[in-house]
Amino acid sequence: MNFEPHNLLVTGGAGFIGANFVRHWLYTAGHGKVVVLDALTYAGNPENLASLAGDPRYAFVRGDICDEGLVREVFERHQIDTVVHFAAESHVDRSILGPDEFIRTNVVGTHSLLKAAKRAWLDGKGVAAHRFHHVSTDEVYGSLGAEDPPFHEATPYAPNSPYSASKAGSDHLVRAYHETYGLKTTVTNCSNNYGPFQFPEKLIPLIIINILHGKPLPVYGDGLQVRDWLHVADHCAAIGLALTRGAPGEVYNIGGDGETTNIHIVHSLCSLVDEHLARNAELRTAFPMSPAATGGKSQQLVEHVRDRLGHDRRYAIDFRKAARTLGYAPSRDLQTGLAETLNWYLIHEAWWRPLLGDSYAKWIDKNYSPSRLPSMPPTAAAPAILPSVPPPSEPVPGR
Ligand code: NAD
Numbered sequence: 001m002n003f004e005p006h007n008l009l010v011t012g013g014a015g016f017i018g019a020n021f022v023r024h025w026l027y028t029a030g031h032g033k034v035v036v037l038d039a040l041t042y043a044g045n046p047e048n049l050a051s052l053a054g055d056p057r058y059a060f061v062r063g064d065i066c067d068e069g070l071v072r073e074v075f076e077r078h079q080i081d082t083v084v085h086f087a088a089e090s091h092v093d094r095s096i097l098g099p100d101e102f103i104r105t106n107v108v109g110t111h112s113l114l115k116a117a118k119r120a121w122l123d124g125k126g127v128a129a130h131r132f133h134h135v136s137t138d139e140v141y142g143s144l145g146a147e148d149p150p151f152h153e154a155t156p157y158a159p160n161s162p163y164s165a166s167k168a169g170s171d172h173l174v175r176a177y178h179e180t181y182g183l184k185t186t187v188t189n190c191s192n193n194y195g196p197f198q199f200p201e202k203l204i205p206l207i208i209i210n211i212l213h214g215k216p217l218p219v220y221g222d223g224l225q226v227r228d229w230l231h232v233a234d235h236c237a238a239i240g241l242a243l244t245r246g247a248p249g250e251v252y253n254i255g256g257d258g259e260t261t262n263i264h265i266v267h268s269l270c271s272l273v274d275e276h277l278a279r280n281a282e283l284r285t286a287f288p289m290s291p292a293a294t295g296g297k298s299q300q301l302v303e304h305v306r307d308r309l310g311h312d313r314r315y316a317i318d319f320r321k322a323a324r325t326l327g328y329a330p331s332r333d334l335q336t337g338l339a340e341t342l343n344w345y346l347i348h349e350a351w352w353r354p355l356l357g358d359s360y361a362k363w364i365d366k367n368y369s370p371s372r373l374p375s376m377p378p379t380a381a382a383p384a385i386l387p388s389v390p391p392p393s394e395p396v397p398g399r
């Protein structure tokens, strides 16, 4: 039977996927009230939700999911019957340099939410119709070899980074609250998201912004690591389906049918930016340091740097269960999604420019400076998995 959420608590709703989900839910899925609980860490940005200001179906609470008193109060005040839990420390590189915050938010924070949900929905009078949806990652399954079959829901957990270990811990707690107490939970484990509003520490926005500024494009190791790329809009649609059609206690893997190497992503973005600048004089004026502004090629910026510690070689997702039981199917191929995403970043400089301040510069310095290995040989030309670039779906307006 389908579940109909009424009052949703969306944790981490000011982050990349959370903000896309809140807008997706209110504008397309369309029912219920959404309360966002977000601590506004470096990754949380009120601008991501600015278009919802004044919408009576939406409320924002700034706070920490580890604050049990606050979480309990939000449940009571807003009569929450549904949790969609995004809040997390999400960047693998940051987890390598500082794991503590990942354990606190991802493990302790998830437990704080589970306790509040149990108290509100199961203890005392209870709320029979409820859902706790936990947003997790394919990284909990570890790393695949080139010929291995993709991750499926029964693949044993083998997390390799502090980030993925903390997500694995949270997944196990969610499972335990279902098995032990009967909490109606669903979990989605998905692949690498990309699209609008992604903080420029992650590969795709980092590369776009570095190309525009003529800065080095840091490729870890040989760049032949494989990820499955999932457009954030498809991920949000999948979460909506899991919430309303998913069965309590079930786990669903969500993929984008977009397996490719990192170096291919980087080369594709280089070609896309070069084509945009070749066509558009305003962009050449706006980004004079980008190689294509002066007739050069962005690929000359590629720098192979020391590999990420414990770097997973390949992720791939078998999402047949979600297709069969939820009706999920990704709507965008990677080529279209990358072109749209680049276009979004070109149009929304006013969104990303303020993010490149002191704390961002410190992060870039901390993560990249010691790891440069200028002596590494350049990678052989990557196989052209993506065909040549299509025209962008929207024109880039004057700036
Ligand atoms: P993000 O880093 O962009 O956003 C995280 C959000 O959580 C931010 O708004 C931040 O302020 C908030 N937050 C962090 N700590 C908090 C705390 N203690 N209390 C309240 N709010 C807090 O992350 P994202 O990329 O949008 O990822 C969202 C979720 O999806 C995460 O759980 C992540 O593990 C999972 N996931 C992400 C991807 C991906 O490719 N980005 C893929 C699979 C799964």
Ligand code: DAU
Residues within 6 Å of the ligand: 090, 091, 092, 093, 136, 137, 138, 139, 190, 191, 192, 193, 201, 202, 203, 204, 206, 218, 219, 220, 221, 223, 225, 227, 262, 308, 315
């Ligand atoms: O697979 C799902 C996961 O995808 C999510 O659980 C994480 O929250 C999300 O951050 C993402 O993790 P990755 O580590 O795969 O994403 P990231 O964008 O950091 O890196 C993608 C690939 O690109 C990875 O193989 C590392 C590589 N990389 C990344 C950066 C930032 C580089 O080569 N250079 C870089 O500078």
